[in-house]
């Protein structure tokens with residue numbers, strides 16, 4: 690789908706399979722989310738601008754590169770499972786939080802918390818949320834971040850539904866979306882099929 694980059698890699702596919710399986714324990718689910726997120730972060734950071742820096746090797750001076758600082762925005766709760774992976778690769782990233790809970794009757798997101806760093810307007814901003822279902826939560830997060838000054842936004846998720854990709858792209862046609870999988874679609878309760886169930890519940894043990 691336009692605007693969506695699905696990362697295909699055997700190691701990522703294994704982690705995603707762990708995440709999907711009902712045989713996966715809570716600890717293994719957390720580990721697989723961390724592993725998959727690190728691979729997605731690596732790919733999402735691929736075109737990050739870099740500064741040239743002078744570096745002295747033991748033999749001579751040469752030019753090296755340092756990536757620009759970034760901002761990571763976790764859509765609570767499930768997005769928390771992806772933040773540390775970004776911080777392993779970009780340890781001085783600023784981190785913001787948007788509390789967003791999908792009303793399971795209306796499927797509309799309800800926001801309940803917000804903490805945003807000042808770096809929003811001056812850095813590339815990676816919004817992390819493992820599930821892109823109807824797209825309501827991600828669209829609301831992107832809208833809020835644009836209103837707060839963010840310009841260069843990317844959405845990183847583990848599993849996307851075509852409906853969610855279309856909804857985000859309709860609202861924000863230029864936001865790149867990076868995912869580990871594009872699944873078949875949504876069921877009548879707004880769950881991604883085949884999906885992995887409720888990511889937040891599986892991550893935090895509230896199922």
Ligand SMILES: O=P(O)(O)OC[C@H]1O[C@H](OP(=O)(O)OP(=O)(O)O)[C@H](O)[C@@H]1O
Pocket residue numbers: 764765766767768789790791792796798818819820821822823824825826827853879887888889890
């Ligand atoms: O695309 P949508 O239809 O909006 O659905 C996706 C949202 O649903 C899940 O969060 P949930 O509301 O379950 O909150 P949680 O992370 O606290 O479990 C998920 O983490 C997304 O934020």
Ligand SMILES: O=c1cc[nH]c(=O)[nH]1
Pocket residue numbers: 767820822879880881882884885886887888889
């Ligand atoms: O499949 C889905 C849809 C929304 N939220 C989830 O955690 N999973």
Ligand SMILES: [Mg+2]
Pocket residue numbers: 887888889890
């Ligand atoms: Mg949930």
